[in-house]
Amino acid sequence: SAVISQKPSRDICQRGTSLTIQCQVDSQVTMMFWYRQQPGQSLTLIATANQGSEATYESGFVIDKFPISRPNLTFSTLTVSNMSPEDSSIYLCSVGLSYGYTFGSGTRLTVV
């Protein structure tokens, strides 16, 4: 199964600033997924990142707020821009395999 290294694991950020989250996969994968999990809630997909093309965003999420890079088949970044306290959440990356999906360990973001 694929192993994902996600960092940072947690951060406390000032409002108005930006944070970039990185995910490194130990094998080449076509698609990577970025999810947000608000406190006490389930996971909501932010966007799907395909190598070599622009990410596809879900309703309610825009590229200006959550720019994503996917420079190669093993790496992706998600930036949370111009943060507000409402962005305080856990952010997770994921890759899909035929038998299931593997998730990074998550980034717990607190915006103050």
Add this chain to the structure above:
Amino acid sequence: SQQGEEDPQALSIQEGENATMNCSYKTSINNLQWYRQNSGRGLVHLILIRSNEREKHSGRLRVTLDTSKKSSSLLITASRAADTASYFCATARSGGSEKLVFGKGMKLTVNP
């Protein structure tokens, strides 16, 4: 948007008892998956059941799928304190290349 709905949303049992969680979904699926999340960390894939399967076992886990009722159940037998976690069902329309749609999740507490 959430597709799966777990039932119950919280369950507290004693060690050694069985725990059953139910999930309902709304659209046609290729597979349904169950995940565990400990204390807001990354998700751990437990089991995947395909739309043409009715039952699957993995260790102490038993999953059933009823596509006519659009529902699934996860049974954890002989529960342990270490099973305390949040459990999510998630559906996919295809294998590995599409987003997962998560249910709201269920908090299981196993008391020693």
